[in-house]
Amino acid sequence: MTQMLSRASKLFVGTSGYSYGEWIDSGFYPSGTHSSNMLDFYTQIFHATELNYTWYQMPKAPAIERMCTKVPKDFKFAAKLTRTMTHEVKKGQWAKEVMLYRQGIEPLIQHQKLLCILIQLPPYFKRSITFRNYLAALLDELAGLPIAVEFRHDSWANDKVFSELERRKVTLVSVDEPDLPNLFPRLDVVTNPDLFYVRFHGRNSRGWRSGNMQKQFDYDYAQWELAQWAATIKTAMMTQAATGGIFFNNHVRGQAPKNALRLIDLLFKDYHLQKT
Amino acid sequence: MSRSIIHLNIADFAVAVESNIQPSLKGYPLVIAPLGAPRAVVYDMSDEAYKEGIRKGMTLARAKRINKKIKILPPSFNRYELVMKDLLKETFAFTPLIESGTSDGHIFLDVTGSGRLFGPSVDVAFKLKKAFKKTFNFDPIWSVATNKLVAKVATRVVKPVGEYIVAPGDEKAFLAPLPLNLIPGLIKKELTRFFEFNLFFISQARVLTLEQLKIPFHFRAPLLYDWIRGIDPTPVTTSCNCKNLSIIRSDHEFSDDTNNADLLKRALYLMVESICKTLRNRKLTGGATKIILSYSDGLQSTSKLKLVPSTSNDMAMFKKCVPLLNKAWTRRVRIRHMRLICEKICQGAIQADLFSVGNKETKQAELILAMDKIHDKFGKNSIKAGLTMRVKND
Numbered sequence: 001m002t003q004m005l006s007r008a009s010k011l012f013v014g015t016s017g018y019s020y021g022e023w024i025d026s027g028f029y030p031s032g033t034h035s036s037n038m039l040d041f042y043t044q045i046f047h048a049t050e051l052n053y054t055w056y057q058m059p060k061a062p063a064i065e066r067m068c069t070k071v072p073k074d075f076k077f078a079a080k081l082t083r084t085m086t087h088e089v090k091k092g093q094w095a096k097e098v099m100l101y102r103q104g105i106e107p108l109i110q111h112q113k114l115l116c117i118l119i120q121l122p123p124y125f126k127r128s129i130t131f132r133n134y135l136a137a138l139l140d141e142l143a144g145l146p147i148a149v150e151f152r153h154d155s156w157a158n159d160k161v162f163s164e165l166e167r168r169k170v171t172l173v174s175v176d177e178p179d180l181p182n183l184f185p186r187l188d189v190v191t192n193p194d195l196f197y198v199r200f201h202g203r204n205s206r207g208w209r210s211g212n213m214q215k216q217f218d219y220d221y222a223q224w225e226l227a228q229w230a231a232t233i234k235t236a237m238m239t240q241a242a243t244g245g246i247f248f249n250n251h252v253r254g255q256a257p258k259n260a261l262r263l264i265d266l267l268f269k270d271y272h273l274q275k276t
Numbered sequence: 277m278s279r280s281i282i283h284l285n286i287a288d289f290a291v292a293v294e295s296n297i298q299p300s301l302k303g304y305p306l307v308i309a310p311l312g313a314p315r316a317v318v319y320d321m322s323d324e325a326y327k328e329g330i331r332k333g334m335t336l337a338r339a340k341r342i343n344k345k346i347k348i349l350p351p352s353f354n355r356y357e358l359v360m361k362d363l364l365k366e367t368f369a370f371t372p373l374i375e376s377g378t379s380d381g382h383i384f385l386d387v388t389g390s391g392r393l394f395g396p397s398v399d400v401a402f403k404l405k406k407a408f409k410k411t412f413n414f415d416p417i418w419s420v421a422t423n424k425l426v427a428k429v430a431t432r433v434v435k436p437v438g439e440y441i442v443a444p445g446d447e448k449a450f451l452a453p454l455p456l457n458l459i460p461g462l463i464k465k466e467l468t469r470f471f472e473f474n475l476f477f478i479s480q481a482r483v484l485t486l487e488q489l490k491i492p493f494h495f496r497a498p499l500l501y502d503w504i505r506g507i508d509p510t511p512v513t514t515s516c517n518c519k520n521l522s523i524i525r526s527d528h529e530f531s532d533d534t535n536n537a538d539l540l541k542r543a544l545y546l547m548v549e550s551i552c553k554t555l556r557n558r559k560l561t562g563g564a565t566k567i568i569l570s571y572s573d574g575l576q577s578t579s580k581l582k583l584v585p586s587t588s589n590d591m592a593m594f595k596k597c598v599p600l601l602n603k604a605w606t607r608r609v610r611i612r613h614m615r616l617i618c619e620k621i622c623q624g625a626i627q628a629d630l631f632s633v634g635n636k637e638t639k640q641a642e643l644i645l646a647m648d649k650i651h652d653k654f655g656k657n658s659i660k661a662g663l664t665m666r667v668k669n670d
Contacts, residue, residue, distance in 0.1 A: 019444065021280075021391045035278040035422070036445025056398050057441050066449055213395035 010242065011233075012048035012076050012115055013264050015256040016199070016249035026254025039070055046260065048076040048115055050247050055080040055120065058097070059104030068111040076115035078148070078197075078245055079105050085138060087122045098141040109145075115245050116146040116171065116195055123182070127155035139168055148173050148197040148245070151184045165191040174198045174237075176229065178205040188232050190240040198233065200259065202250035218252040221259045230266035278444045280397035281512065282385040283427035284367075284404060284416045287436040289381025290320035293359050294349050296413050306347045309336045310533045310572035310612055317573040319351045323436050333573070353379060353570050353613045354529050359412070366407050370400050375424075375512045381416075384424050386512035398441055405439070422447060425508035428460045447506030452479040459503050466493060466500070478504050524562070525617040526550045533572040533610035540611065544601055545663045547616040548594045555588035555618065556648065562586055563620030565597055567604045570613035579604030586622055590661070591640045 019038050023029050029041055042049065051059075059079065067077075084090070084097045108114040119138070125131050139147065149165065150173035151157075165172050171192040175184055176199070190196045202219025210216060238244060246263065248256035286292050290308045295301045305325035310316045316336040325346060330339045339346060356379035363383065367374050373386035385404075387397045394400050401418045408414045419430035421442040429451065430440035442450050455477055456462065456470050469492050475481045481504045489497035502508065526547035534540070544567075555562055563586040568578050581600045587593050597616065605611070650659045 017396070020396065021388070034444070036443075038444075052396075053398055053441050053443075056402055057439050062449070062453075063443065063446060066446060067443075213399055214393060 011238070011244045011246065011267065013246045013260050013267075014046040014048040014050070014248075015042075015251065015260055016050040016247050017052040017251060018042040018046075018049050020251050020254070022252070023254045023257065026258075028254045028257045039067070043071050043075055045257070047072070047074055048078065048245065048247075050118060050249075051077050051079045054104075055083050055086075058082050058084070058100050061104055061107055064105060065107040068107050068113050071113065075113060076245075077108055077113050078115045078118050078247065079108060081117055081119045081142075086120060086125075089134065094138070095141055098138070102142075102145075114146065115243075116148045116197065117142060118148050118150065118173070118197075120150045121152055123152040125151070126153050127158065127161070139170060146195060147171065148195065150175060150199060154182050154184050157185055157187065162189050162191055169194065171195045171197045175201060176203070177201040178203045178208050180205055180208060183208075188236040190237055193241055195243045195245060196237045196241040197245045198229070198237070198247070200229075200246075200248045200250060200256075202255070214252055217250045218255075219250045220255045221250070221262070223262070226259065226263050227266055230263060234267065278422040279386060279388045280391070281421055281424055281427045282387055282397060282401045282404070283419045283421070283424070283431050284383045284385070284401070284408070285418075285428075285431040285435070286363075286381035286408070286414045286416045288320055288322055288326075289360075289379065290351060290356055291322045292381065292414055293356055294352075295322070301347060301349075304347055305330070305343055306349065307336070307339055308349050308351050309339070310610065311348060311350050315609065316533070319572075319574040351572075351574070351612060352529065354527050363408065363412065363414075366411065367404060370394055370404070372514065373512045374514060382428075384427065384512045401439070423506070423508040424510060424512065425460060425503060426450065426506050429454065429458050432458050432460075451504070451506050452477075452482070454478050456481060456504075461503065462500070466496065469493065522621055523617050523619050524551050524554050524621065525615060527616075528614045530612060530614075533612050535608065535610045540601060540605070540614065541598065542664055543614055544597055544616065545590075545594050545661060547614070548597055549590050549661065549664070551616060551618045552588050552590045552593055552644075553648070553651075555621070556644075560621050560623060561588045562593065562618035563622055564618070565593065565600060566617040566619060567597065567600050568615040568617070569601075569604050569611050570615075571607055571609040572612045573609055575607070575609070577604050577606050582620075586620070589637070589641055590644055592637065 019035055021035070023038075024031060024033055029038060033041060059082070082097065082101055085094050085101065105114065105117070121135075135149075148171035162172060169192050171194075172187075172189055174187055174189070174197065176186055177183055200221065202217050202221070203225075204216065204219040207215030207218055233244065233246070246260075248260045250256050250259065291306055294306070294308065301322075303324065304322070305328055306322040307318050307325055307330060308320040309318050318330060318332055318334045318336060318339050320332065321330045321339075325339075325343070329342050330346070336348070360376065360379050360381070364374060364376060367383055367385055371385050371387050371390045375384040376382060385400075387394070387400050390400070391397065397420050401420050405416055405418050408416050415437060417431045417434055417436070417438055419427045419434075419440040419442065421427040421430055422444050426442050426447045430442050433454065434440050456475065457467055459478070470476070470481060473492075475484075486497060486501045489501055493500055528543040528547055530539070530543070551562065562583055564580065564582050566578060566580045568576055570576050579600050581596060583593065583596055647659055
């Protein structure tokens with residue numbers, strides 16, 4: 001939901017993807033909703049979503065163009081960077097992939113629908129010289145685009161990394177995930193005055209490394225957990241960036257939209273309390 | 277809710293299987309075609325050979341003229357089928373709704389109902405691709421769409437490598453700019469007809485109404501009308517040969533393609549022997565047999581026969597299978613592979629005849645039982661039927 005919660009910050013709250021059959025069973029989509037109508041319904045409730053499929057497949061401009069025409073004027077997309085540039089990088093080929101990616105998402109830029117490019121790095125992407133060099137080169141290639149980087153390894157939780165991201169005006173993604181060894185910690189560091197970005201993956205420690213998304217992202221946030229985040233977002237993040245992207249990835253059994261709506265309520269409640 | 281159909285396609289499947297066995301073949305133009313057959317045609321070819329102009333169904337002599345140094349391997353249908361079965365085992369972990377050819381490297385999966393267990397269909401497709409790569413060293417093309425037709429077109433678009441996700445509701449727009457020959461199921465005659473009307477792309481063909489399509493295409497018009505709009509309600513039908521345990525089958529692959537009747541009969545007897553032995557061991561009898569002949573050009577012919585009464589007697593079954601072989605054997609092209617399938621398997625007679633009659637069948641049954649005992653005691657090669665004696669030299 002796009003809401004002006006303060007003079008400084010414009011918030012986009014949504015979910016990671018929107019096309020899930022099980023969201024019909026969970027009651028988020030009305031019974032009998034056809035997959036092709038899910039985006040229409042989704043845009044009536046949220047004003048932003050993450051494009052997950054662009055991780056699996058290089059985005060194709062005609063398909064993105066059609067998608068842009070289906071959504072309201074103020075709707076935004078955060079497009080994941082394709083796996084060939086994050087998880088399956090081939091030396092000597094990735095720069096060409098960046099070029100193809102840029103061409104693919106061009107309609108998002110033209111229609112002013114791009115919130116940012118989300119670079120989700122794999123857990124084995126540690127802070128080594130090779131990976132540091134690669135990330136620097138990748139950010140150079142993507143220069144000019146709004147970028148958010150999500151680390152999955154705690155070796156990147158380092159002030160030098162944050163200051164370099166700050167210098168480049170690249171957003172560090174704050175992640176909410178289980179407290180497991182080597183996972184990137186929950187932080188509220190804002191490195192880009194234009195955009196802060198939070199991803200809620202759920203805190204399912206048992207399912208996290210199961211290799212099954214249905215177990216990994218099966219988590220329902222408690223009210224107090226969301227309240228904590230609402231306070232953090234309001235006090236530590238919104239004050240430092242003009243725009244915020246908040247996305248729930250715990251899609252299993254429709255928990256993501258449910259939690260997103262609860263967080264919106266909490267953020268609004270605080271806002272209304274402030275006003276009065 | 278719309279369906280989620282995954283299509284996995286291992287491009288140039290026969291070549292991929294052979295290249296896995298001999299990795300040195302990778303990157304070279306390779307043709308799969310029967311050796312020693314004068315009128316042999318290309319069964320499959322590598323991407324490198326395709327780029328040189330070699331096509332499926334082309335005569336081997338012509339392929340050799342295009343590239344004299346091209347590598348040629350004989351087809352091993354049995355091997356392709358076994359690999360295909362292994363691939364299917366991997367896919368069964370995600371859904372029981374799987375459709376595939378016997379040895380063509382194409383697999384359709386309907387994962388509409390398994391989303392709660394395994395997550396989004398795109399993720400399942402990606403996992404399968406990774407599993408195929410890791411376990412079998414295949415790099416399949418994959419696509420996800422709402423029906424089989426669109427999924428297959430999508431893999432054709434990105435062939436020989438890649439992936440394509442067609443979003444629900446995007447089918448019509450996805451197909452619009454593509455050439456008509458990418459639509460599966462369109463026969464050559466129909467394509468030619470479209471071309472005669474100067475219609476080369478799907479978007480151009482869509483201009484025609486159903487009534488207009490009926491004029492050149494008659495009863496096929498409604499089907500074509502749907503296809504060019506990305507409509508295909510056909511379900512993913514589970515193929516019977518990969519799950520059906522109620523059949524017994526035997527295969528014979530000829531080292532050189534043949535159209536020698538004696539050799540075929542000998543091979544047939546060996547297969548009958550093997551099937552009947554299995555039936556007898558399980559105290560069962562077969563109620564029907566089916567012969568599938570695979571020719572050197574990759575085409576197949578089939579013939580089926582009901583066995584009345586059902587039997588597990590080698591000689592009785594062989595007697596019935598010889599005319600069946602002749603019925604299936606309809607072409608002059610040499611035969612590469614023969615398969616005998618025994619179906620309608622049922623329990624053998626438990627109660628013995630009260631008064632045994634010393635007729636020919638009884639004597640044959642006694643002989644077979646005696647041979648079984650010898651086989652069990654002294655090994656499979658200790659005693660053989662005279663008809664099979666020369667097979668090892670074939």
